[in-house]
Amino acid sequence: MRIGVLAVQGAFAEHISRLALLGTEGFEIRQRKDLSAPFDGLILPGGESTAMRRLLKELDLLVPLKTMIQNGLPVFGTCAGMILLAKEISGGEAPCFGTLDITVRRNAYGRQLGSFRCREQFAGSEIEMPFIRAPYAERVGENVTVLAQHENRIIAVREGSQLAAAFHPELTDDTAVCKYFLQMVAKSPLNVV
Numbered sequence: 001m002r003i004g005v006l007a008v009q010g011a012f013a014e015h016i017s018r019l020a021l022l023g024t025e026g027f028e029i030r031q032r033k034d035l036s037a038p039f040d041g042l043i044l045p046g047g048e049s050t051a052m053r054r055l056l057k058e059l060d061l062l063v064p065l066k067t068m069i070q071n072g073l074p075v076f077g078t079c080a081g082m083i084l085l086a087k088e089i090s091g092g093e094a095p096c097f098g099t100l101d102i103t104v105r106r107n108a109y110g111r112q113l114g115s116f117r118c119r120e121q122f123a124g125s126e127i128e129m130p131f132i133r134a135p136y137a138e139r140v141g142e143n144v145t146v147l148a149q150h151e152n153r154i155i156a157v158r159e160g161s162q163l164a165a166a167f168h169p170e171l172t173d174d175t176a177v178c179k180y181f182l183q184m185v186a187k188s189p190l191n192v193v
């Protein structure tokens with residue numbers, strides 16, 4: 001199994017080491033030619049979504065990655081990655097991939113609460129969740145499953161082959177969320193032969 005991690009900006013290295021810890025090959029997607037060898041899943045890391053969006057366009061990665069996601073490539077967006085996937089961004093900003101049927105609010109916890117940690121249930125197990133100037137989902141579409149909430153706000157969702165978390169699971173010792181994604185990849189119709 002090979003997982004591509006978007007590596008134009010942000011916390012991509014942490015995802016690659018987390019994958020290595022779980023015995024999975026992760027590789028950096030920095031430019032168009034990195035997409036030429038086949039891969040089974042995609043991670044969009046945390047960082048700054050406006051910078052990533054600009055770089056995705058400049059590097060000619062936006063359209064090919066969007067097509068892959070639309071064709072069912074399993075994708076996992078954390079924090080800024082969740083914003084990149086969202087169909088709608090509150091406040092009128094244009095969507096980036098726009099493939100995940102949610103509306104996100106960016107920097108949703110205010111300046112003071114920009115960074116905090118909490119423990120919440122994720123798909124049935126309690127895990128630590130670090131938030132860094134995080135978004136949450138204000139609206140989810142009817143085909144979207146809510147996997148985690150914090151203070152009644154939606155912070156992790158799944159829609160088919162797309163998984164998104166407002167927090168940074170790769171910054172804790174807990175591997176539950178990464179394992180959840182790798183199971184999605186293993187069960188993906190694209191990878192079952």
Ligand code: GLN
Binds near residue numbers: 048049106
């Ligand atoms: N605040 C960032 C944004 O809006 C996301 C922060 C993060 O990924 N930790 O893009």
